[in-house]
Amino acid sequence: MTVFNTNYTYTKRAIDSVLSQDFQDFELIIIDDGSRDADRETLMQYVEKYEDKIVYIRHSNRGQSASINRGVLYSLGEYITIIDSDDEYKLNHLSACLQAVNNLDLVCSTTETIVDTIDDYYVPDKNDQTKLIHLDDAILFGTLFGIKKVFTSISFKNGFAADAHFYEKATELFRVKKVDLRTYVYHRNIPNSICATIKIANSINS
Numbered sequence: 261m262t263v264f265n266t267n268y269t270y271t272k273r274a275i276d277s278v279l280s281q282d283f284q285d286f287e288l289i290i291i292d293d294g295s296r297d298a299d300r301e302t303l304m305q306y307v308e309k310y311e312d313k314i315v316y317i318r319h320s321n322r323g324q325s326a327s328i329n330r331g332v333l334y335s336l337g338e339y340i341t342i343i344d345s346d347d348e349y350k351l352n353h354l355s356a357c358l359q360a361v362n363n364l365d366l367v368c369s370t371t372e373t374i375v376d377t378i379d380d381y382y383v384p385d386k387n388d389q390t391k392l393i394h395l396d397d398a399i400l401f402g403t404l405f406g407i408k409k410v411f412t413s414i415s416f417k418n419g420f421a422a423d424a425h426f427y428e429k430a431t432e433l434f435r436v437k438k439v440d441l442r443t444y445v446y447h448r449n450i451p452n453s454i455c456a457t458i459k460i461a462n463s464i465n466s
Contacts, residue, residue, distance in 0.1 A: 261289070261290045261342070261343050262290075262291045262293050262327040262344075263290060263291070263293065263295055263345045264321065265296065265297040266295075266345040267346070268302050268303055270345060271299070271346070274343055274346065275310075275314070277348035277350075280351055281352075283354040287336060287337060288310075288313055288314045288315070289314075289331045289335060290315070290316050290317070291317050291318075291327040291330055291331045292317065292318040293321055293326075293327045294318070294319065294320045294321030294322070295318075317331070317334065323418050324416075324422070325415075325417055325422045328342060332411045337408065338408060339357075339358070339361070340405075340406065340410075340411045341354070341405040342402050343444075344401060344402050347445055348445045348447075349443065349444060352443055353443040353444060356441050356443045357405040358405075360405075360441060361406060364406070364436065364437055365435045365436060366407070366410045366437075367406065367437050367438070368400070368403045368404050368405070368427055368438050369440065370439075370442050371400060371402075371442060371444045371445065372442045373446045381394055381448075382395070383395055386420065395448075398424065399423045399424040399426075400444070400446060402444050404423065404427065406430075406434070406436075409434075410430055410433075414429050
């Protein structure tokens with residue numbers, strides 16, 4: 261999980277959803293990407309309560325992709341997955357992903373998406389950000405789940421659609437599949453998110 265000035269309420273919700281999983285053999289690595297807001301101290305105090313489960317690392321602001329790459333380096337697990345700090349897992353997310361990845365190297369999945377309007381089910385196309393595609397046809401960071409070798413072999417690049425580019429590269433090297441789980445809860449309209457910012461810009465431009 262990468263954190264950058266995320267509202268503590270959202271971050272705590274995300275952390276709690278991981279801690280509440282029906283599969284408990286995990287470590288949660290939180291990469292603080294140079295947060296400067298007032299919630300940072302509150303987050304650190306909360307994380308200290310779960311030092312047996314959570315590793316907290318802080319560095320200067322480098323962006324989400326670079327932060328995830330650093331988290332991969334610290335990971336000790338056989339499998340790696342991601343959660344955005346403003347999203348959450350359903351109780352069976354990790355166990356469902358483990359079952360789905362059987363005989364594969366990497367899966368990504370559909371989401372349960374929390375939206376304000378029907379239009380919010382659509383996001384900018386990575387190939388043409390003036391066009392929109394349905395979320396079910398997109399690749400999201402948080403739904404990637406796979407063996408560690410996938411994540412150590414391919415680095416996330418900075419910029420929009422880094423998750424989709426990662427998945428496309430993985431299809432060339434590993435056994436991958438998109439599955440319909442909907443155990444990852446994606447909160448679509450969090451203020452200041454990349455997708456929300458691009459959506460607003462497109463609305464202004466149109």
